[in-house]
Amino acid sequence: MTLRAATRGDLDAIMALEESAFPTDAWSRTAMAAEIASPHGRYLVDDESGRVVGYGGVRAVVGAGDADIQTIALEADVRGAGRGRALLRALLDEARARRAQQVFLEVRADNPVAQRLYASEGFVEIARRPRYYQPDDVDAIIMQLNLPEPGADGKVDR
Numbered sequence: 001m002t003l004r005a006a007t008r009g010d011l012d013a014i015m016a017l018e019e020s021a022f023p024t025d026a027w028s029r030t031a032m033a034a035e036i037a038s039p040h041g042r043y044l045v046d047d048e049s050g051r052v053v054g055y056g057g058v059r060a061v062v063g064a065g066d067a068d069i070q071t072i073a074l075e076a077d078v079r080g081a082g083r084g085r086a087l088l089r090a091l092l093d094e095a096r097a098r099r100a101q102q103v104f105l106e107v108r109a110d111n112p113v114a115q116r117l118y119a120s121e122g123f124v125e126i127a128r129r130p131r132y133y134q135p136d137d138v139d140a141i142i143m144q145l146n147l148p149e150p151g152a153d154g155k156v157d158r
């Protein structure tokens with residue numbers, strides 16, 4: 001497993017994953033291309049010997065203090081082996097590097113696997129948005145993680 005920065009050349013593979021993981025609410029190719037190119041965040045891919053098997057993105061505007069996990073998804077046949085956690089941790093490292101103190105995300109109420117992953121990394125539910133995901137009519141759970149401030153030596157205590 002190699003995590004590396006996503007490039008425009010990964011767009012086809014990312015869109016294939018996006019459409020298969022989120023069949024009713026996939027992002028458009030145009031929106032995804034803009035996300036990958038944005039200087040205000042970072043997209044990573046999980047590259048297995050040249051095959052993109054996962055991707056994830058974080059938005060973290062330097063100086064804003066907040067970050068958002070935008071998306072994270074893996075090909076079905078590689079799930080459940082720790083890759084999702086590794087990807088999430090890499091995105092959180094990126095948020096820290098951009099000096100975020102709080103990280104937010106939205107997860108579908110009918111996605112217990114993702115909720116468990118986020119909770120096990122310290123995210124807590126702070127709100128619900130009823131019927132947020134349409135046309136499926138599923139609530140969004142909003143979760144938050146507070147990132148520790150770097151110490152005086154510049155290191156982060158974990």
Ligand SMILES: CC(C)(COP(=O)(O)OP(=O)(O)OC[C@H]1O[C@@H](n2cnc3c(N)ncnc32)[C@H](O)[C@@H]1OP(=O)(O)O)[C@@H](O)C(=O)NCCC(=O)NCCS
Pocket residue numbers: 021071072073074075078079080081082083084085086106107108111112113114116117120
């Ligand atoms: C959600 C997703 C990214 C998690 O990645 P993953 O590689 O499958 O998960 P990991 O193997 O890293 O496991 C992390 C934790 O997730 C939970 N989890 C993973 N697979 C699970 C399963 N089949 N049942 C219940 N919980 C599960 C567990 O809490 C696990 O921690 P543990 O191994 O210590 O028990 C991945 O399953 C996926 O791509 N799902 C489809 C897209 C999606 O739902 N994305 C999230 C949108 S918010």
